[in-house]
Amino acid sequence: MTEAPAPATPAQGGEGLGDKGLSGKSLADHLREIEFDPRMIGMVAALAVIWLGFDGLSGGAFLTPRNLWNLLVQSASISVMACGMVLVIVTRNIDLSVGSMLGFVSMVVGLIQVRLLPELWGFEHPATWIVSLVAAVALGGVIGLLQGALIAWLAIPSFIVTLGGLLVWRGAAWWVTQGQTIAPMDSRFRPLGGGIEGAIGTSASWAIGWAICATIAVGSVVARRRRRRFGFSLRPLWADVAIAALGCGAVVATVMVANAYALPAGIARRLTEARGQVWPEGGLVIGHGLAVPVLLALAVGVAITFLATRLRFGRYVFAIGGNPEAAQLSGVNTRKVVMLVYGLMGALVGISACIATARLNAATNSAGALDELYVIAAAVIGGTSLAGGVGTIAGAMLGALVMQSLQSGMVLIGVDTPLQNIVVGLVLVIAVWLDGLYRKRLG
């Protein structure tokens, strides 16, 4: 059946080559066989419990299109940064500076957009938003590379470098304008933060939704073909179909919810008239559709997942987390990889800075305060191990959603702020404890 020297781990016979008929397999074994992470199911279940719980406690105010739409928009900034934090933590490092960096980048973006660019080409120039976005990503990336260089080449512990960064960049954020808030933002920049101007409308949402579904379907067929060509074991067809159907179902449900959140009547009317149509007597219901920051976060999630699982760089990131010495002895330039991971983290902070600034429609030097903790918590709740080597992007994004759901839910049912913090803190500790238990049980 398996090898002669019996392995000490209880996780026997996952390959499913010759031992299909074995009885006494646990649910987890079955899940492993179809290559589906049971932890992911646990997270979705936890999210469902939180959502249903708050919906019950708030008398049905939680599971409304409006609340869910806002929930997704509010978690976008943390989600984007959590993607980078997963890679940082996987390499056995940490980044405590992301919140402060967000504040600093946000101030610089505000300055560029409201003071520098208008001097150059006036207010409301069509290129202002993209210049701001690129500048934010570049600035964040450079700051990240700088911190990464200190960590990788000077071997200063990342905890210390980024703890320093937490103070330095928060101070620098104040310095940009001596503490003055900068507002308002460019009107083409504001959609990055969501809001009515950041909703893409119902038909565009359907178009994107169906495109994603098509990609999921094609992707699973291609993956299956490839495994068959190499003669590897295939997971059962029903499992492939079920997973693809689940994915598409989630996409369609999200689009439906976003489209069900109606625009305020006044705005719907203006929109209708702007299209040259008449506003009917009884009014019209026009949905928001998906929000730009949510799509941005989704795109980042897909891109980083691709990088982490399909590219050589991602392979190195995980190998370094598993055994830095082994990676180095295998010829991996571990220092360069670690530095680039921090650069990437910084670039993602730049994107989040734009989302946060656009959402607030102002740049303030306190933007992003405590974000580092939420980002790390999201990654850890999402199954990233602080010991390094283990973590998924999707898990971290779900983790961000869990955190945001808790917070929004508590606001909705009127829990005081101090108590909110207590609950979030406890949930973090309990989640990591449960994850540890799970890992010990299943290896």
Place this chain on the structure above:
Amino acid sequence: MDITSPLVEMRDISIAFGGIKAVDAVSVDLHPGEVVGLLGHNGAGKSTLIKILSGAYRADSGEIRVNGEPVSIGSPRDAKRHGIETIYQTLALADNVDAAANIFLGRELLTPWRTLDDSTMEAETRKVMGRLNPHFRRFKEPVKALSGGQRQSVAIARAIYFNARVLIMDEPTAALGPAETRQVAELILELKRQGIGIFLISHDLHDVFDLADRVSVMKNGRVVGTARTGDVTQDEVLGMIISGKCPAGAVPGPGALRG
């Protein structure tokens, strides 16, 4: 006797860690198709010596020649470029990724789109593991989930897959069962026939005498002596290891007991 220039020659190699001379003026060489056993007590400096050859450490002084040419080996990449592959005593595996990812770590196969070609890597892994450990099935699991012997097989597979010219094996069979150990012994003989030079570090004198053409014995970072396995007995080699006494059949080194 041997007219070809040595595949690898390490001359007067020294390295110190904070004042402790772990390797002190050591000279060893290796010819194509030859197995040289490196022997010595724990802490004698064997692993440190071969880590200098594999690019993990840089020697404080001394010279390395490959095919008679002086080379500079500053990183594991340099060593691999010269066809020097290493099975480390610690195995040096990334525990959290699977066998294929470990075997191809640093030398991943890519698709035309520059993405990881995991399918081909897995297929190749199945082939090379089949040679070493035909029972091995757990290709999809992180190597953390494997037994000590299976992990060792993965480390060996990584070293032999890339057509090494020089193979360094630091206690390659320490965790293997009898059947797997025999398999590795056969593998060593097969590689030898292909003209590959092998440094074999082992504490098992029987194994070394069965497989090696020559042995070099180290003690406290220095070479006690080097001998053809036909010219000395196991007891004499044991004496070299324990007391540093160099028998008549061996060429004494700087570490030989004087008098």
